[in-house]
Amino acid sequence: MDDAARRRVGSIAHHVNPNNQDLANEGFSRSTYASADASTVSSYERVHGNVSRDAVKWTRASVRTDASDGATIELREVIYEKSPEGIARVTINRPEKRNAFTPRTIKEMRWCMDDARDDGSVGVIVLRGMGDLAFCSGGDQSARGEGGYVDAKAGGSEHTPRLNVLDLQMQIRRMPKPVIASVAGYAVGGGHILHMVCDLTIAADNAVFGQTGPKVGSFDAGYGSTHMARLIGQKKAREMWFLARFYNAIDALKMGLVNTVVPLAELETETAVWCREILRNSPTAIRLCKNALNAAEDGQAGIQDMGGSATLLFYQSAEGNEGRRAFLEGRRPDFSKFQRFP
Numbered sequence: 001m002d003d004a005a006r007r008r009v010g011s012i013a014h015h016v017n018p019n020n021q022d023l024a025n026e027g028f029s030r031s032t033y034a035s036a037d038a039s040t041v042s043s044y045e046r047v048h049g050n051v052s053r054d055a056v057k058w059t060r061a062s063v064r065t066d067a068s069d070g071a072t073i074e075l076r077e078v079i080y081e082k083s084p085e086g087i088a089r090v091t092i093n094r095p096e097k098r099n100a101f102t103p104r105t106i107k108e109m110r111w112c113m114d115d116a117r118d119d120g121s122v123g124v125i126v127l128r129g130m131g132d133l134a135f136c137s138g139g140d141q142s143a144r145g146e147g148g149y150v151d152a153k154a155g156g157s158e159h160t161p162r163l164n165v166l167d168l169q170m171q172i173r174r175m176p177k178p179v180i181a182s183v184a185g186y187a188v189g190g191g192h193i194l195h196m197v198c199d200l201t202i203a204a205d206n207a208v209f210g211q212t213g214p215k216v217g218s219f220d221a222g223y224g225s226t227h228m229a230r231l232i233g234q235k236k237a238r239e240m241w242f243l244a245r246f247y248n249a250i251d252a253l254k255m256g257l258v259n260t261v262v263p264l265a266e267l268e269t270e271t272a273v274w275c276r277e278i279l280r281n282s283p284t285a286i287r288l289c290k291n292a293l294n295a296a297e298d299g300q301a302g303i304q305d306m307g308g309s310a311t312l313l314f315y316q317s318a319e320g321n322e323g324r325r326a327f328l329e330g331r332r333p334d335f336s337k338f339q340r341f342p
């Protein structure tokens with residue numbers, strides 16, 4: 001492809017980054033909408049291409065308690081933001097600890113995720129770490145007591161050792177909207193698992209991935225092992241856990257751990273572009289696809305989640321509402337006008 005053609009494709013196929021020859025040479029550039037012949041523009045490109053690369057307009061968001069006073073909860077270890085275009089962003093804000101999480105961090109992330117789930121204006125959620133050095137370095141080892149993670153600063157139940165990150169994993173997994181991990185620097189230990197349970201991972205070229213558990217006396221025998229094996233295969237998953245090595249971004253891309261790799265300076269923009277593309281698409285189609293992809297791994301729990309989405313759709317149908325109205329009107333429902341599918 002000559003330079004002119006590369007520029008043409010680059011304007012539409014934004015995953016091609018001509019500035020990063022290393023990535024291009026690896027053959028991992030993506031050209032989502034590009035025609036095979038760069039000189040022609042398909043109708044698909046014309047209609048769906050040209051996604052804005054403008055900076056996202058973020059506003060700090062707050063989370064409220066369920067209590068009737070609706071008081072705002074103080075976020076100490078997480079930053080929560082929203083954009084008018086429908087993106088919510090959760091940032092682990094402990095850069096001095098390479099964004100290691102405490103029980104409090106996880107609690108705050110869960111509050112934000114809950115809010116993002118319930119906010120109908122939010123269509124996609126970004127998870128990231130503050131700064132360029134780390135997405136997340138897993139559980140804060142200084143908050144790990146003899147029996148598990150505790151929050152020494154808090155009282156009451158916070159003294160009970162726990163692994164509440166498992167609840168966050170499930171929350172991301174069952175989130176009816178896509179969650180994108182935007183990874184700069186280290187995504188290791190429990191931080192590596194967090195990016196794996198996200199639906200998509202966009203990695204900066206300085207990203208480093210790995211499981212450290214076997215070196216610090218920890219492991220995740222749940223999604224951290226089984227979902228990993230689905231992503232990268234049994235042999236590689238065993239390698240990651242048994243040897244506890246670190247892998248760079250290109251290795252991670254080759255392994256299928258991440259969706260794309262971009263220069264660090266492009267990470268925020270590229271993440272915004274992926275969000276915008278998702279936001280253009282049918283939220284129901286995306287939700288059901290996520291349900292189905294999860295259900296294939298999650299057994300009955302996955303079917304339960306997908307079943308919930310199906311029921312929600314059914315509630316919006318005339319047939320579903322005939323049942324509701326008939327009950328409220330004290331009459332026998334008349335389902336005769338609804339087609340019986342063959």
Ligand SMILES: CC(C)(COP(=O)(O)OP(=O)(O)OC[C@H]1O[C@@H](n2cnc3c(N)ncnc32)[C@H](O)[C@@H]1OP(=O)(O)O)[C@@H](O)C(=O)NCCC(=O)NCCSC(=O)CCC(=O)c1ccccc1C(=O)O
Pocket residue numbers: 096097098100134137138139140141142163165166169186188189190191193194212213216218219220221222224
């Ligand atoms: C991430 C490093 C490789 C970065 O190295 P480097 O850039 O050289 O920085 P450092 O100087 O090491 O770190 C700077 C500063 O941060 C502190 N720090 C870093 N990570 C942690 C951490 N995880 N806990 C506490 N503190 C941390 C570090 O001490 C420095 O502090 P100073 O005061 O400035 O000295 C490197 O930092 C590193 O290897 N970090 C540790 C990675 C790790 O082992 N993480 C824990 C893995 S186990 C885990 O995450 C438990 C949870 C879990 O895995 C799990 C278990 C069961 C079910 C589910 C899960 C789950 O999903 O999480």
